Amino acid sequence: MSNTEKFIQHLADGQVFKKDFIILGTGILDGNPVTGAQVKVPLKTLNRHGxxxxxxxxxxxxxxxxxxEQLSLKGIPSVLMDLKGDLSGLAMPGTANDFILKRSETIGVDYEPMGLPVELMSISNEKGVKLKATVSEFGPVLISQILELNDTQRGVVALVFRYCDLHHLPLLDLNDFKRVLQFVTNEGKEEIEKEFGQVSSASINTIMRKIIELEQQGADRFFGELSFEVDDFVRTKEGKGVVSIIRLTDIQNKPKLFSTFMLSLLSEIYETFPEQGDADQPKLCLFIDEAHLVFSNASKDLLEKIEAIIKLIRSKGVGVYFCTQTPTDVPESVLGQLGLKVQHALRAFTAKDRKAITKTAENYPDSPFYDTAEVLTSMGIGEALITALNEKGIPTPLARTLVRAPITRMDILSDSEIDAVVRASSLVPKYNQDIDRDSAFEMLERKMMKVQKEQEKVELPGPAPRTSKRTPKEESFIEELSKNTMVRQMGRTLFRELARGILGSFSGKRR
Structure with a gap:
């Protein structure tokens, strides 16, 4: 038996699947693609992350x-976090040429260009379905982790949420959150101390600064209504899984917002989806491009939360896939949970690079056909080392792979094409509407206005006779009271008008 035949048999023995699978390419031996050595991944283990x-x-x-693409053709929906803006082409068919046709023939697959059902989404100013969530839905623990608060400050946040629950004050957006924090140390200080004890002004001020920092990264557009229902990610159209592309090109320099959104999405999916058990295929796959942005800027508590969800979410039939430059960008506790590993070439320009390559090679199964460390630096564009889990959870043989060509466009959509996709969306009418209902901000404002009016009645029971004159002290009190009331009302009106005009509506649905 020749070395090529041994190679084909080696891959075939390790890829005996009883259930359905996808084909990613064909194996390469001695620098040449081998026909008949297809590299397959079973659908059954795609919820084991990658x-x-x-x-x-x-x-x-x-x-x-x-x-x-291959998931969609199998009826499996996916969510793609697109930070570079180059995934929208999934909505349009690719272009066949001699190079692609020859590549497909070598791999042993047909090449049929087609567009797939795509939903464009955004958490910022990009066109598409607007994804939002309310502060209440995050809860005190997650909000505290995102803001990187200490134990004392977390206690204050828990107090705020508890007070709002008891007094039916919806926390929908960050303005609601900030207004309640102001209330705790100002107008409502006495009430809060009677009910919960003394609250440190220093802690409140720190939390306020953290919220402002989050706002500066654009989170004020994300918090509000209408809250996105994650079940809308799990849709099919004409038998194909819908590909939801979340366009994040304008938040590449806002890692806090990105990690906040990603964690909220994972948490919502985990809490919402039912247990799926040992299914033949995943319910949903989530792809996180530029994943280093999630981990490099996350606090220890935030990392622990992400790691915990990654470990548990596969039981809900959800696979999470990280796309980054080196495996070392992903914490080892998460890396150990990843079943599918696709490693493209690495470059060794420095001694540090060479050490990283040696360490990367150790993450992959040994192969009788490759020196993994050497292959890592010699692969061309469109080639990758691939290993997955078979249906018994055992890693499949490591294969240097010629990856198949995409059947959709390998380029971005034009502005007019993006507009067409957005117009055809069934979710845009549902989520892209301005909702501004009463929440904690408005309720506390009315409460304070009512208190002020009652104080006026107590202090000024009726009009004084024309002949009487107020003392200088009384005149000063009335003038100051009138001035404060007018300034507060003018300030509130001006703030809300500016907010609506510049940042959009601040409102949200509380579940």
Whole structure:
């Protein structure tokens, strides 16, 4: 038996699947693609998460595109976090040429260009379905982790949420949250101390600064109504899974907002989806491009939360896939949970790079056909080392793979094409509407106005006779009271008008 035949048999023995699978490419031996050595991944283990890694320009994004395409064709929906803006092409068919047709023939698959059902989404100013969530839905624990608060400050946040629950004050957006914090140390200080004890002004001020920092990254647009229902991610159209592309190109320099959104999404999916058990295919796959932004800027508590969800969410039939430059961008506790590993080429320009490559090679199964560390630096664009889990949870043989070409467009959509996709959306009318209902901000404002009017009646029971004259002290009190009331009302009106005009509506649904 020749070495090539041994190679084909080696891959075939490790990829005996009873259930359905997707084909990612064909194996490469001695630098040449081998027909008949297809590299397959079973659908049954795609909820075991995965990693797509490699240096810039080696084809990571196209591999992500291929996997999302093949999932869609199998009726499996996916969510793609698109930070570079180059995944929208999934909505349009690709273009066949001699190179692609020959590549497909070598791999042993047909090449049929087609567009897939795509839903464009956004948490910022990008066009598409607006994804939002309310502060109440996050809860005190998650909000505290996002704001990186200490134990004392977390206690204050828990107090705020408890007070709002008891007094039916909906916390929908960050303005509601800030207004209640102001109330705790100002107008409502006496009431709060009677009910909960003394609250430190220093803690309140720190929390306020943290919220403002989050606002500066654009979180004020994310918190509000109408809250997105994660079940809308799990849709099919004409038998194909809908690909939901969350366009994040304008928040690349806002890692706090990105990690906040990602964690809220994972938490909501985990809490909402029912247990799926040992199913033949995943319910949903989530792809996180530029995943280093999640981990490099997250606090210890936030990392622990992410790691816990990653470990548990697969039982809900959800697979999470991280796309980044090196496996070391992902914490080891998360890396150990990843079943599918797609490693594109790495570049060794420095001694540090070479050490990283050696460490990366140790993350993959040994192969009788490759020196993994050597292959990592010699692969071309569109090639990758791939290993997955078979249906018994055992890693499949490591294969240097010629990855198949995407059947959708390998380029971005034009503005007019994006507009067409957005117009065709059934979710835009549902979520892209301005809702401004009463919440904690408005309720506390009315409460304070009522208190002020009652104080006026107590202090000034009736009009004084024309002949009487007020003392200088009384004149000063009335003038100050009138001035404070007018300034507060003018300030509130001006603030809300500016907020609506510049940042959009601040409102939200509380579940």
């Amino acid at each position: 990693l797509i890694a490699g240096a810039t320009g080696t084809g990571k994004t196209k591999t992500l595109q291929v996997i999302a």
